[in-house]
Amino acid sequence: MEKNELTPRKELKTYFETGNHPTQGQFSELIDSLRHKEDVLTNKEKAILANSLALIDNGFIYYSTNDVGNLKFRIGVSSQDEADQVVTVRQTDNAVEKQFLLGNAPYTFTVKEIAEETLKGTEYYLLRYEISPSYTIFRMFGNGLNTIPEGFDLGSLEGKRLPIQIYKQDLGRKISIVNTNIKFVNKTEVPIQYRVSGNNWSERFRAEDIVTDHYDLADHLSFNYKADLTKSNQSIQCDIFDEDTNTLLATGYLYAGQSQDAWYGGDINEIRNVRIECNYSINEK
CATH class of the missing domain: 2.60.40 (Immunoglobulin-like)
Incomplete structure (x- = not known):
């Protein structure tokens, strides 16, 4: 076998048929055919994976944040055919992070955890998310403004994408x-x-x-x-x-x-x- 050439799956199975005694080299071939959780994808593998993900019909979340410091905003995602999933929104410096959702639509979303950083007296977080392509929902939170508590129902996704933005803003006065x-x-x-x-x-x-x-x-x-x-x-x-x-x-x-x-x-x-x-x-x- 040439270096970096993987042994076909069908051939690997023959090494372990009843009565066979796999050799050290055959065990090595099996291990080399698997992906270890610490393996780093090559650029080529990343491109192949990205192209395959583009064909997935699942929903996805994409989010961006700016100047939110150590804020951790965790969203629970539920579907009818998979275990619940948790997506953590963190500081992205305006970059967009994308995460595909397990299971199939419809998806429902709830706030699982909010871990805030210390805000100044007139600073608040603004959450913006689009549960439907035809309208956007806005809510502020932080600094004692509890309009997004843990367990808050964000709603059911009407399409297959959930855009989320969280920004910190100084409004110049306390908000009630x-x-x-x-x-x-x-x-x-x-x-x-x-x-x-x-x-x-x-x-x-x-x-x-x-x-x-x-x-x-x-x-x-x-x-x-x-x-x-x-x-x-x-x-x-x-x-x-x-x-x-x-x-x-x-x-x-x-x-x-x-x-x-x-x-x-x-x-x-x-x-x-x-x-x-x-x-x-x-x-x-």
């Missing part, structure tokens, strides 16, 4: 959490979801009541709706009310014959209790 109670009432037969977002804060689309934990950077909330009306001949009107005074604050329309993925529904300012009511529309605008 502001709560708004949101009640959702859908009086139609069409499944409708709504989404709320504020300054450096946003939620996933959902159809249940929630209590926001947005920030006093700006006590302002925007609303979007998602619904498929391609088979409906009736449009839908979603009104936002101040629940305390029953005052109409904003109105959004979902149009018949269309599928809306993130339709704008209006804005509110400094309101603590909100009711969203969706009804079939009489007068469209």
Whole structure:
């Protein structure tokens, strides 16, 4: 056998057939045919591996961070057909790190651990991640701002890639959490979801009541709706009310014959209790 030429698998098996006595050289051939965990890939092997990974149909996480120091942000990944996996996001100096996910979609993500470095009085981390190709979720954490606790549900991945960015920022003042109670009432037969977002804060689309934990950077909330009306001949009107005074604050329309993925529904300012009511529309605008 020439140097660096591997013995075919079929031939290796014949060395260990019943009654055979493998020689020292045959054992050496077997060992040389295996990959040791301490072996370092050559550039050629890396290229071959990278090309093969490009064909994998699994989902993947890719992340980047900047100026986060010793922050360690661990994400648990679950799928239906594999054991849970943990991805650790660390300092990357704006470089992009990519990690393929075990199992097959759908994937769900939760925060497993957050180990922070010491932050100055007005410094916070900003997490940005894209659970859906059509919208991005923002949350701040650190320095006593506990809007991303351990066990926080990041959501279920709608596609096959999860982009994540974490940055440290100095906002120049202490940040507090502001709560708004949101009640959702859908009086139609069409499944409708709504989404709320504020300054450096946003939620996933959902159809249940929630209590926001947005920030006093700006006590302002925007609303979007998602619904498929391609088979409906009736449009839908979603009104936002101040629940305390029953005052109409904003109105959004979902149009018949269309599928809306993130339709704008209006804005509110400094309101603590909100009711969203969706009804079939009489007068469209």
